[in-house]
Amino acid sequence: MPSINYLAILPVAILLGTSVLLLILTALVRGGLATKVSTSISVLAGLATLVVSFVQWSYVAGHGATTTIDHAVALDGFSVVATGTLAVALVMATLVAHDWLAHGSVVGTQFHVLALAASAGALVMVQANDLIVVFLGLEILSIGLYVLAALDRHRSASSEAALKYFLLGSFASAIFIYGAALTYGATGTTNISAISYFLAGNVLLHPGLLWAGGALLLVGFAFKVAAVPFHLWSPDVYEGAPTPVTGYMASIVKIGAFAAFLRVIVSGLGTQMDTWRPILWVLVALTTVLGASMALIQRNAKRMLAYSSINHAGYIILGVWAATTRGNAATLFYLMAYAPVVVATFAVVTLVGAPADEAHSIDRYRGLGRRQPLLGAALAVLLLSQLGVPLTTGFYAKFAVLAAAVDAGGGAIALISLIAAAIAAFFYLRWVLALYAEEPVELDRVAVPRASALVIVLGVALTLVFGVWPGPLASLANHATLLFTP
Amino acid sequence: MNVPAAWYLVLAAVLFGVGAYGLLTRRSALIMFMCLELMLNAVNLTFVTFSRTMSDIAGQVTVFFVMVVAAAEVTVGLGIVVAIFRRRSTTSVDELSEMKG
Numbered sequence: 001m002p003s004i005n006y007l008a009i010l011p012v013a014i015l016l017g018t019s020v021l022l023l024i025l026t027a028l029v030r031g032g033l034a035t036k037v038s039t040s041i042s043v044l045a046g047l048a049t050l051v052v053s054f055v056q057w058s059y060v061a062g063h064g065a066t067t068t069i070d071h072a073v074a075l076d077g078f079s080v081v082a083t084g085t086l087a088v089a090l091v092m093a094t095l096v097a098h099d100w101l102a103h104g105s106v107v108g109t110q111f112h113v114l115a116l117a118a119s120a121g122a123l124v125m126v127q128a129n130d131l132i133v134v135f136l137g138l139e140i141l142s143i144g145l146y147v148l149a150a151l152d153r154h155r156s157a158s159s160e161a162a163l164k165y166f167l168l169g170s171f172a173s174a175i176f177i178y179g180a181a182l183t184y185g186a187t188g189t190t191n192i193s194a195i196s197y198f199l200a201g202n203v204l205l206h207p208g209l210l211w212a213g214g215a216l217l218l219v220g221f222a223f224k225v226a227a228v229p230f231h232l233w234s235p236d237v238y239e240g241a242p243t244p245v246t247g248y249m250a251s252i253v254k255i256g257a258f259a260a261f262l263r264v265i266v267s268g269l270g271t272q273m274d275t276w277r278p279i280l281w282v283l284v285a286l287t288t289v290l291g292a293s294m295a296l297i298q299r300n301a302k303r304m305l306a307y308s309s310i311n312h313a314g315y316i317i318l319g320v321w322a323a324t325t326r327g328n329a330a331t332l333f334y335l336m337a338y339a340p341v342v343v344a345t346f347a348v349v350t351l352v353g354a355p356a357d358e359a360h361s362i363d364r365y366r367g368l369g370r371r372q373p374l375l376g377a378a379l380a381v382l383l384l385s386q387l388g389v390p391l392t393t394g395f396y397a398k399f400a401v402l403a404a405a406v407d408a409g410g411g412a413i414a415l416i417s418l419i420a421a422a423i424a425a426f427f428y429l430r431w432v433l434a435l436y437a438e439e440p441v442e443l444d445r446v447a448v449p450r451a452s453a454l455v456i457v458l459g460v461a462l463t464l465v466f467g468v469w470p471g472p473l474a475s476l477a478n479h480a481t482l483l484f485t486p
Numbered sequence: 487m488n489v490p491a492a493w494y495l496v497l498a499a500v501l502f503g504v505g506a507y508g509l510l511t512r513r514s515a516l517i518m519f520m521c522l523e524l525m526l527n528a529v530n531l532t533f534v535t536f537s538r539t540m541s542d543i544a545g546q547v548t549v550f551f552v553m554v555v556a557a558a559e560v561t562v563g564l565g566i567v568v569a570i571f572r573r574r575s576t577t578s579v580d581e582l583s584e585m586k587g
Contacts (some may be wrong), residue, residue, distance in 0.1 A: 171506070
C-alpha cells in the first residue's frame with residue numbers, strides 16, 4: 001500500500017464526506033431536510049475546507065512541497081492556494097443557491113449534494129499529479145455539473161443545456177484521456193513529475209506520439225475552459241443552466257481546469273515548450289479577441305457573461321503561455337481575483353432574473369442603479385472589476401498576466417490581448433451605463449434576500465479591498481509558486 | 487500468431503476516429519452515446535497495448551478507471567435524455583435549438 005498523507009486529501013474528504021452525509025440525512029429525515037439546514041451544512045463544509053487550506057499552507061511552509069499516494073497527489077503551495085480560492089467560491093455559490101432554492105422551483109438538497117461532490121472533483125484536479133487522477137477529478141466535476149445544469153425541470157432550456165454540455169463535455173473528456181494514453185505510450189508513465197523527468201533526461205527519436213498526446217491533452221483542456229475555437233457549448237450552457245449553477249460553473253470549473261492545465265502543460269510538458277507555445281499563442285489571440293467581440297452583440301445578460309468568461313479564459317491562458325514562475329503566479333492571482341467577482345456578478349443576475357429565471361434581457365437592467373442605488377452600484381463595481389479598472393483586483397490580475405507575458409518575450413500577444421480588453425470595455429461599460437440610464441422602465445423592485453446580499457457585499461469588498469491593497473494576494477500567489485513542485 | 491502492437495494502436499486510432507466522427511455528425515442522442523463509448527473503448531485498447539509492450543501494469547489498471555467513468559457518464563447522460571424525452575418526445579439533437587446566438 002502506498003503511504004497516505006491524510007492532511008493532503010483532507011479537503012477532498014471533507015467535501016465528499018459532507019456530500020454523502022447530506023444524501024443520507026435527506027433520506028433519513030422525515031419530510032426532507034430544510035433548505036436552511038442543508039445550506040448551513042454545505043457552508044460549514046466549505047469553511048472547513050478553507051481552514052484546512054490554512055493548515056496545509058503552514059505545513060507546506062514548514063515541510064516543503066510533497067507528493068503522496070504513490071506521487072499521484074501533490075501537496076504544494078499552488079494546490080493549497082487554489083484549494084482556498086475554491087472553498088471561498090463554493091461558499092459564495094452555495095449562499096446564492098440558497099435564496100434560489102427558497103423560491104421553491106427546485107426543492108430538496110440535490111443542489112448542495114451535487115455542488116459539494118463536483119467541488120471535490122475540482123479539488124482533485126487542483127492537487128492531481130497524475131494524468132489519470134486529473135481525468136478522474138475532471139469527471140467527478142463534470143458529471144456533477146451535467147446534472148446541476150439539468151436541475152431546473154420547469155424550464156426546457158435547462159435540460160437542453162445539460163444535454164449539450166454532456167455531449168461536448170464527454171467528447172472533451174474522451175479526447176483528454178486519449179491524449180493521456182498516447183503520452184503514456186511515449187513516456188512510459190502517466191505521472192506528471194515522472195513525465196517531466198523522463199523528457200528532461202531523454203531525447204525522443206520519434207516525438208510524434210508525444211506531440212499527438214500533448215495536442216489531444218491541450219484540446220481537452222481548451223474544451224473545458226471554453227477557449228475559442230472550442231467554446232461553442234459555453235454560451236448555450238451558461239444561458240440554459242439555472243443562474244446560480246452558472247455562477248458556480250464559471251468559478252469552480254475555471255479554478256479546477258486551469259490548475260490542472262498549468263500542472264500538465266507547464267510542469268509535465270515544460271521541456272516541450274517550443275512545441276506547444278505557438279498553439280497557445282493562437283488560442284490566446286482567438287479567445288481574447290473573439291470572446292470580447294462576440295459579447296458585444298449579445299442582448300442576454302447570461303450569454304454576455306458567457307462570452308466575458310471566454311474572454312477571461314484567454315487572459316488566464318496567457319499566464320500559462322508565459323510558462324515562467326511569474327506567469328504561474330499571475331495565473332493563480334487571476335483565478336483568485338476572478339472567482340469571487342464572477343460568483344457575485346451571477347448573484348445579481350440571479351436576483352434580477354428571479355423568480356422564473358427567464359428574464360435575463362439586458363433591458364431589465366435599464367435604470368436599475370436609479371431604482372436601487374446599492375444593488376446598481378454593486379453590479380457596476382463587479383462589472384468594472386471584470387473589465388479591469390484600476391483600484392479593483394481585475395486590474396492587477398490583467399496587469400500581472402500581461403507583464404508576465406511581456407517578460408517571457410510575448411510583446412505581440414500581450415498587445416493583442418490588450419486590444420481585446422479595449423473591445424471588452426465596450427460591453428462592460430454599455431452595461432454599466434444602462435444601469436444608470438434615464439427613463440427608467442416600469443419594472444418591479446428586485447428583491448434582495450439576505451444570503452445573496454451577503455455574497456454580493458463579499459464580492460464587492462474582496463475586489464475593492466484587494467484592489468486598493470493587492471499586496472497580500474500577490475505575495476500569496478508568488479509564494480505559492482515558489483513552493484510549486486515541477 | 488503474433489500480431490504486432492502497432493496494429494492494435496492503429497485499430498484503436500481508427501475506432502477513436504469513427505467514434506469522434508459519429509459523435510459530430512449523427513443527430514440522435516442515443517447513437518451519440520454509443521459513439522462516445524466507442525471512443526472510450528478505443529482509449530482502453532490503447533492503454534492495454536502500451537501496457538503490454540512496456541510490461542507495465544499501470545496502463546491496465548487505468549482501463550478499470552476509464553470503464554467506471556464511462557459507465558457513470560452514460561448513466562447520467564441517459565437520465566438527461568429521459569428527462570428531455572418526457573418533455574418533447576424526441577431524442578434528436580436538431581430539435582433542441584431553443585437557444586441560439
